[in-house]
């Protein structure tokens with residue numbers, strides 16, 4: 001029979017496992033995304049509101065961390081995925097939203113226009129932007145805007161994580177903002 005001590009041990013193990021996983025995700029995001037994380041564009045991203053309760057930067061980090069988590073799950077199922085492409089694609093996917101109010105006249109326009117702008121910004125931030133990563137960014141809005149459907153597993157991951165995160169931004173924005181505060185503080189040191 002499971003007593004309180006046994007349950008406490010199980011809960012501790014689950015917590016430690018979650019913490020290890022979070023550390024592993026952060027390491028991968030920093031390893032493959034440092035050029036984007038260190039950019040002025042990423043700093044600006046934390047100053048622009050997105051999905052009402054979040055900033056572009058917070059949304060971006062959430063999409064990136066969720067995408068990497070999906071990669072781990074798929075790898076466990078022996079599906080081959082490129083984590084570097086997912087990290088750079090996810091970190092850059094919405095940078096074209098910066099200055100949104102000055103360059104787009106409507107939500108429809110920004111939905112359709114920002115992915116291409118994100119690609120251009122990404123090209124200026126990373127030394128080499130592979131075609132796969134460019135496609136991840138350019139097609140992430142699917143099925144919204146005029147976006148074509150993702151053409152890779154990595155593109156499907158980022159697009160799905162983006163939709164899932166957009167809902168979380170809207171309903172739990174403030175809570176999640178606090179959750180990501182440590183990571184943001186570390187990046188801005």
Ligand SMILES: [Fe+2]
Pocket residue numbers: 093094114140141
């Ligand atoms: Fe977007």
Ligand SMILES: [Fe+2]
Pocket residue numbers: 059063093094162
């Ligand atoms: Fe997004």
